[in-house]
Amino acid sequence: MANDTPILYSYFRSSCSWRVRIVLAHKQIKYEYKAVHLVRDGGEQHQAEFRALNPLEQVPAFQLGDKVLTQSVAIMEFLEEQYPEHPLLPKDPWPRAKVREIVEMICSGTQPIQNLSVMNMAREDLPERVRWSHHWITRGLAGVEVILQQTAGQCCFGDHVTLADCCLIPQVYNANRFSVDMEAFPTIKRVANHLQGLAAFQAAQPSAQPDYPTDP
Numbered sequence: 001m002a003n004d005t006p007i008l009y010s011y012f013r014s015s016c017s018w019r020v021r022i023v024l025a026h027k028q029i030k031y032e033y034k035a036v037h038l039v040r041d042g043g044e045q046h047q048a049e050f051r052a053l054n055p056l057e058q059v060p061a062f063q064l065g066d067k068v069l070t071q072s073v074a075i076m077e078f079l080e081e082q083y084p085e086h087p088l089l090p091k092d093p094w095p096r097a098k099v100r101e102i103v104e105m106i107c108s109g110t111q112p113i114q115n116l117s118v119m120n121m122a123r124e125d126l127p128e129r130v131r132w133s134h135h136w137i138t139r140g141l142a143g144v145e146v147i148l149q150q151t152a153g154q155c156c157f158g159d160h161v162t163l164a165d166c167c168l169i170p171q172v173y174n175a176n177r178f179s180v181d182m183e184a185f186p187t188i189k190r191v192a193n194h195l196q197g198l199a200a201f202q203a204a205q206p207s208a209q210p211d212y213p214t215d216p
């Protein structure tokens with residue numbers, strides 16, 4: 001297993017893939033990028049080849065040799081355990097749990113409700129979809145802001161990058177896409193500004209990915 005180059009099935013704009021890309025970059029793990037276009041041809045995530053990797057038809061999927069893992073949080077936790085250098089979870093149980101709390105607020109409490117397939121099912125026309133996403137992202141980030149006011153230093157938890165930061169940045173990108181007023185979330189904004197200056201976060205951003213469109 002150790003000799004295999006990991007493969008990440010990703011879409012440049014997918015926030016769930018982006019979380020994993022930040023972890024890979026932070027831990028300086030070399031990997032192969034395989035693009036899955038979520039919109040083109042009705043969505044490549046729905047094609048049989050990808051469905052064989054993830055029956056839920058969503059990115060990311062992570063492959064190591066003949067092993068496949070889906071679900072970004074499971075992948076991030078696996079990477080944290082398999083590649084312990086440059087840790088992304090505090091050692092002590094309480095801060096560790098607080099980091100996971102922020103991770104869950106974003107990965108379970110916010111992103112799934114504004115994901116493409118949910119949005120498409122929930123609302124028919126584009127303005128309604130935008131309103132839907134705007135509402136749920138605002139609600140999610142409002143909760144995260146309250147927690148960060150208690151935990152943040154330069155990062156979501158103190159001054160060291162954790163899994164919470166890896167989840168925050170892609171969600172802030174989604175917030176900006178749907179014109180959420182970030183002035184309402186000063187702590188998130190401050191932490192995001194700090195993180196965006198870090199090399200791992202820059203390497204993982206959509207515009208640095210091989211499938212980023214030349215005419216976005």
Ligand SMILES: N[C@@H](CCC(=O)N[C@@H](CS)C(=O)NCC(=O)O)C(=O)O
Nearest residue numbers: 014015016058059071072115116117
């Ligand atoms: N819980 C999953 C969610 C994955 C997910 O929602 N992926 C989105 C992109 S961020 C996706 O593939 N959407 C395409 C679709 O729903 O058809 C995870 O964290 O990996």
